[in-house]
Amino acid sequence: MTEILQVNKLVKHYGALKATNDLNLTLMEGELHGVIGPNGAGKTTFIHQLTGEVLPDRGRIVFDGMDITRETVDARALLGIGRSYQITSIFKDFSVLENVMLAVQARLGSSFRFWSPVRSDKALYEPAYQALHEVDLVQSAHRRAGSLGYGEMRQLEIAMTLGMRPRVLLLDEPMAGMSKQESARLVELLQRLKGDYSIVLVEHDMDAVFALADRISVLLYGSAIACGTPQQIQENPEVRNAYLGDDDEF
Secondary structure: OOOOEEEEEEEEEEOOOOEEEEEEEEEEEEEEEEEEEOOEEEEEEEHHHOOOOOOOOOEEEEEEOEOOOOOOOOHHHHHHHEEEOOOOOOOOOEHHOOOOOOOHHHOOOOOOOOOOOHOOOOHHHHHHHHHHHHHHHHHHHHEEHHHHHHHHHHHHHHHHHHHHOEEEEEEOOOOOOHHHHHHHHHHHHHHEEEEEEEEEOOOOHHHHHHOOOOOOEEEEEEEEEEOOOOOHHHOHHHHHHOOOOOOOHO
C-alpha cells in the first residue's frame, strides 16, 4: 500500500500547552485510520492542522508526496482533502441536491445560479447525484435540507464533501449526537466508502471505531502513544495503563 498522507513531528503550542506534541501519523491509500483519545488529547487541533485551519509551529504534512504544511484551506481542498465537521453545516433552506451542487460548483469554480438553468447543468447535477447515491440520499434529492433527520443531515454533509471529489476524507466525530440506529446506518455507509477513499476518522464511539478502522492511533497529551490494528490497540498495555482499562475514557 502507498502512503497518501504523512504527518511528521507535528507541534502546536497554545502558550505552555502543546496541543500536538511531535505527533506522527501515516494514512495509506484506501485505509480508514481511526484517531481516539480523551477530551483535550489534541484530536480536533490535529484535524485543524490537516485542513490548514491551524498552522503548526513545527513539523511537516505531506499529501501525495507534496509538502502542504503551509498551504491554505482552499488549496488543500482543491488538492483532494475533504472534511466534515462535528457540527452540521448545511444550507437548510436549499434542497438536498442544491447543497451538494454547491460543493461541486466550488470545486469547478463556476458561478452558481439557483434556478432551472443550473438544474439542467450536467457538470453540476451529475456529480451531485453521484455523491447522493454514494450516501443513499438520492430519494431525498429534492427535499428541503432542513427537513432531514439529524442522521440524514450528517449523510448530506458527507455527500457535500464527496462532491469535492476528495482523495482523503477527514471525519471529525461524525456520529456525535446520533441515536444508536443513526450511528449504525453511518457505520454501514463508511464501510461502503472504505477503499474508495482514504479516511481519517476522529470519533468517541468506540464500537464504531473498532468496527471500521484498519489501524487506530491513540492520542494522549498531543502525542500518539500507540498505533496498530484494533486488536493490537485493545491489547496494548500502554493504552490500558493510560486509560485504566476503561474504554469509556476514550
